[in-house]
Amino acid sequence: MPPVDEAELLARAALTRVVEPGDARAGRWVRELGAAEVVRLLTGPEEAGRELRGVGQERLAGYRKRAAAARPERDLELIAGAGGRFLCPGGAGWPSQLDDLGDARPLGLWLRGGADLRTWALKSVAVVGARACTPYGAHMAQTLGAGLAERGWVVVSGGAFGVDGSAHRGALAAGGATVAVLACGVDVPYPRGHAVLLGRIAAQGLLVGELPPGSHPTRSRFVLRNRVIAALTRGTVVVEAALRSGSLVTARRAGELGRFTMGVPGPATSGLSAGVHELLRGEGTLVTDADEVVELVGGMGELAPERRGPVLARDLLGPAAARVLEALPATGAADAEDVALAAGTATDEVIGRLYELHSLGFVERQGGGWRLTAHQRAGTTRTGVTRRGGR
Template sequence: MSPDDSATSEDAVARAALTAVAEPGDPAMGGLLAARSPAEVWSALRAGAPLGAPPGCRDEAFRTRLPRWRARARAIDADTLLTLAGEHGVRLVLPGDPEWPSQLDPLAERRPYALWVRGAHDLRNACLRSVSMVGSRAASGYGLHVAAELSYSLAGRGWSVVSGGAYGIDGAAHRGALAGGAATVVVLACGLDISYPRGHERLFAEAAARGVLVSEYPPGTPPTRRSFLVRNRLIAALTPGTVVVEAGARSGAMNTAAHARELCRVLMAVPGPVTSALSVGCHRLLRDCQAVCVTDASDVVEQVGPIGADPGGGEGVRLEEDLLDDTAKRVLAALPSRGSAGVAGIAAGSGLDPESALRRLGLLAAAGYAERAGAGWRRRTPAGEGPGDRVRG
């Protein structure tokens, strides 16, 4: 079975367990999952059965990992892990699921084995029109203002913001996006039942209510110094571009920037005072790494928006309804203008299966026609139109 296919329940349980067995992004485990089904890998680890090193992984390096994985596998009850997740409102998203962000796939053997997700929003759809924003924890007043203003303005153009939930620039970016009415994606370096930092507990609650929290780590996993660096590759991979607002010469933000460059994503940086140590990293990115200088949301959208996007527009990209295909039009017709409808109801109204309806909803959201509303979906009304008006470009 290909790891990109929708997983069976057996493979889902196996992937859930493997997130507690191997460190996220371990290319050895990624290689195993590319060669075998998750259920086969999990069963072999539990039974202590032989497992050969995957292609590209040195035998010696693999042999050092295997005993550690087997010991952890024997100590894990996967069903208990999934029950704990459910108690905290956390769901498991697997490669091939409708909610899986396919932009993570270029990570190849460093792709997540699965993602733990909490929040009202759909992770894939939240990332369709998104920008990563990172920077210093000990941010200056200038940096906090720029991050909040950029995120707020991007939200007004229909773009969500992805960041790491830390103090400083991360927190300002999340708050700016939420204040602007957009979803925000918080990528955490711990289990989603743990609020870290503790001072952002209310922010995380608001992000879950209006956006989404995501982690590679199962519930109950505390953060470590290494886990912050490992999660940075997800922040860079989830979006077409990363904005570094403030960064010291050596910082987590610079690590995220390096991942963005490695993945060939657009790298942007905000200039700061030449006397500020917090802007040394940004100036280095501009000088040595071909980062694009950005000073407002229009600059950012110009770099990451599709051709034809109006950088000054308040609605971002919006297709004429006549350009939608027949299936998308049926889904659009099934969307209410007031209240919301669940995926099952929309699927029934459009004559599609739920998975196909969800995929079309994601495309309609990216085109500016649909939005999440509570536990369901509704038609998005452009500024200046009443709820009953026809949705046009």
């Protein structure tokens, strides 16, 4: 893929200081005119700016003021000094699935870390959830993160406290790949309590953001950041979320974009399960581990193992022997005739099956009768038949 023209790259870098993430109006201007022309109109004479349609004079004045203050060369130097770079749509390394956002796609992405985002995004899953999660939520997020990483999937989240941080830690602990999509500059350690974690992600994975170096998060930027997480990945897993939750916004946006939406169930009595359960009642698919996630988002044949309880020795018996075993009393002994009556079969058949069960360790002789071995008596609650003389 050919490199992006330098003038276009500088213009897009400048526009990340001018417009807020997800501004579809500005995205339309860039699509129709090109980023360099949009910057020229914003920084030129006031009458030139009027060519930018669909915005009021007050908003346009704000754009012009920001454009006049933008120093894209300086921002590119700052990101390079932090070990990062700036990606543009159409350039090498750009994840084309972000183009599904239409005019609301990022004007560009600021990155820290050495990995190729385009390649990683092709096999990535978002794991998101509550910041104030429960120990159960943290455990499930970390387990999912580790399990997905061990299976070669990239774990994408938002770098926040709670579920996000647990998912990132799980992937890192498994020696896997993880991407944090931030609502601030990728050189800003936010939240501050995750400064060490974000440093580890930059070293082992990728920090990604739409905002230029030094930018700080706002409430709206967190919401707008979620659309990038949804579009970037093959599917979104919500671990814990209340009914009003940004994680649900991410999952539903993923569904609108044709991605998979998944949820991990929790206690019905927990408010942090309510949002996930509502998602599962609608468009979401229930998942409980990484195998089930990969079965949904992965390729053909990547199936989760069949779920079943432990196989007991008695499960391997043939129908006739199992019927005789079931006919024996839970306590005490019974003779072959009583067992035959309870099993509904001939006495000779029962005697043969009793000797078979004896050789397999299920029954033992007691006087003239038969009884379950101590191990079998401990594992049954059946009443079975009664003994002769003990009715």
